[in-house]
Amino acid sequence: MLSPDSRPVVMVSGGKDSLVLWEVLNHLGYPAHGLHLDQGIGDYSRDSRRRCQEFARERGFSLHLLSLPDILGCGIQEVARVDGRKPCAACGLIKRHFFNRFARERGYDVVATGHNLDDEAATLLGNLLRWQTGYLARQTPVLPASGIGLVPRVKPLYRLTERETSSFAVLHGIEYVVEECPLAAGARSIIYKQALNDLERHSPGTKLQLYQGFLERARHRFQEEERVELGPCSQCGQPTSLETCAFCHLLQRLAIEPLPVLPISEA
Amino acid sequence: MPGCVAGGENLRVRVQAPRETEHLVDRGMKVYRLLEQLRLNPESVLVIRDGQLLTGDDWLEPDDEVVVRSVISGG
Numbered sequence: 001m002l003s004p005d006s007r008p009v010v011m012v013s014g015g016k017d018s019l020v021l022w023e024v025l026n027h028l029g030y031p032a033h034g035l036h037l038d039q040g041i042g043d044y045s046r047d048s049r050r051r052c053q054e055f056a057r058e059r060g061f062s063l064h065l066l067s068l069p070d071i072l073g074c075g076i077q078e079v080a081r082v083d084g085r086k087p088c089a090a091c092g093l094i095k096r097h098f099f100n101r102f103a104r105e106r107g108y109d110v111v112a113t114g115h116n117l118d119d120e121a122a123t124l125l126g127n128l129l130r131w132q133t134g135y136l137a138r139q140t141p142v143l144p145a146s147g148i149g150l151v152p153r154v155k156p157l158y159r160l161t162e163r164e165t166s167s168f169a170v171l172h173g174i175e176y177v178v179e180e181c182p183l184a185a186g187a188r189s190i191i192y193k194q195a196l197n198d199l200e201r202h203s204p205g206t207k208l209q210l211y212q213g214f215l216e217r218a219r220h221r222f223q224e225e226e227r228v229e230l231g232p233c234s235q236c237g238q239p240t241s242l243e244t245c246a247f248c249h250l251l252q253r254l255a256i257e258p259l260p261v262l263p264i265s266e267a
Numbered sequence: 268m269p270g271c272v273a274g275g276e277n278l279r280v281r282v283q284a285p286r287e288t289e290h291l292v293d294r295g296m297k298v299y300r301l302l303e304q305l306r307l308n309p310e311s312v313l314v315i316r317d318g319q320l321l322t323g324d325d326w327l328e329p330d331d332e333v334v335v336r337s338v339i340s341g342g
Contacts, residue, residue, distance in 0.1 A: 015340055088341075118339070166313050166338040170320055178283055180340060190341035197310040197339075 001142055001154045002110060008032045008154075009108040011099055012055075012063070014048035014177040016169045017114030019055055021157055023174060025112065026061060032112070035102055036267075037095060038067040040075025044182055051177050053267045063267035064106075066098055070263060072254060077183065083250050087183040090250075097247035101238055102262060103151040115141075115155040118162040121207040122192035124214055137226035140219065148232055150239040161207065162193075279332045280305070295331075299323035302335070311339055 002008060008025060012018040012034040025032035036052040038045050049065070056063035069075055080090040103111045120141070127135045141158040145151065157165060169176055184190065199206045232238070233245035235258045240246070248258060277291040282305065292301070298314050298321050314321040315334045327333060 016338075017340070161310075162338040162340065163310060163313065166336070167320055170313060170315060170318070178336060180337075184341040187341040190339060193339050193341070194308070194311065197308050200310050201308055 001156055002030065002112075006030060006110050007108050008110045008112045009064075009099075009103050009106070010034050010112045011095065011114070012036050012052050013114075014051035014055075015114070016174070016176040017116050017119075017157060017162070017165050019052075019114075019174050019176050020165050020168050020172075021112060021114040022055070022061065023059070023172065025156070026059070033062040033064065033108070035064045035066065035099060037098060038065065038069070039091060040067070040069040041077065041181065041183060042075075044177075044179060045075070047179065048177050051175070055174075056267055064102070065265045065267055066102070066262065067265075068094065071259065072251075072256060074254075079250070079254065083253055086187075088187055088189070091183075093246055093250065097236075097238060097245070098262065100149075100151050100153075101236070102264065104149055105262065108151065111151050111153045113153065113155055114157055114165070116157045116160050116162050116165050117207050117211060118193050118196065119189075120155070120158050121196050121211045122189045124211055125192045125196065126188060133222050134226050134228070136214075136219065137222035138228075140215070146230055146239060148230055148239045149237065150230065158211070159208065278327055278329050281332070281334045282307075283334060283336045293329070295327050295329045297323065298325045298327060301327060301333075305335065307335065312337055 008030055010018060010022045010025060010032050012022055013036070022032060022034055034052065034056060036049060038049050052063060055061070068079070072079060076087055076091050076094070079094070080087040083090055099111050120139070124139060127139065141155040143153040196207050228241045230239040230241055233240045233248055234243050235248035236245060238245050238247070251258060277293050278295060280290040280292060280301065282288045282290065290305070299309065302309050302312065302314070309323060313336045315336060316331055321333070
């Protein structure tokens with residue numbers, strides 16, 4: 001996942017998982033910098049941004065900031081409304097674009113995210129319930145580099161439950177934003193997590209068996225069927241399976257010109 | 268909730284799961300029993316007293332203050 005000389009950038013939201021990951025990677029000796037995206041969700045975004053800044057300052061970590069309202073002129077709710085996506089889907093699309101582009105332009109060799117076992121098992125359950133074979137082929141804790149500018153993405157916490165990462169945070173005095181994203185209320189992923197925790201309660205180990213079993217025994221079957229060729233986007237040059245990537249399509253719908261540079265600020 | 272009272276020396280429970288609510292319980296009990304009363308899955312929450320994590324078998328005194336925090340994040 002990481003080599004001893006890796007230079008990772010951690011996507012930090014201010015929540016438990018990303019702050020725990022950031023702390024652990026630095027503790028292990030990696031020069032892990034953080035990148036936070038302010039999504040313009042009122043008080044929630046202000047609290048999240050402040051928590052990331054305080055966390056970085058307390059520990060002497062290096063934090064970079066991107067602001068969606070500064071870049072697009074609106075927050076994620078407005079983006080989702082214009083684009084016709086659910087806010088969580090728009091958020092994921094934008095984050096993947098910015099994080100890969102930031103890492104590529106700034107010379108980080110791996111992007112690390114705080115996805116945990118519950119995140120992965122819930123995503124897997126959702127993909128299985130709808131037989132989303134393309135998503136199943138690409139669901140992995142280690143997404144390798146590609147020759148056309150895809151920075152490797154890793155999820156080092158994927159074997160740990162949310163309860164374990166939360167416990168680590170409390171035990172190590174890591175203060176995180178407890179409040180849930182207001183736009184995630186009612187999200188399917190939360191319903192899947194609750195269902196999996198009901199199963200876990202009666203049959204401990206279920207979540208790990210589901211996800212680990214998928215990685216070891218099933219994922220390669222979907223990969224064989226769902227080979228995707230990536231090429232550079234005609235607008236921004238980021239890797240995509242289309243001629244123009246989904247992010248640039250989004251910019252077109254928002255009537256925004258392609259972004260020549262990312263307006264990054266340092267915390 | 269069974270055992271809830273209006274005031275006095277009570278076990279004060281602040282639930283962050285995910286909306287914040289407060290409950291008063293008029294007697295001590297084990298953590299797992301409290302979670303049963305609140306109808307919360309132990310897999311989905313942490314129970315914290317004075318910054319310390321508690322397990323299901325830990326005993327809660329009638330004058331304790333505890334936080335029950337959801338660990339589920341979504342999106």
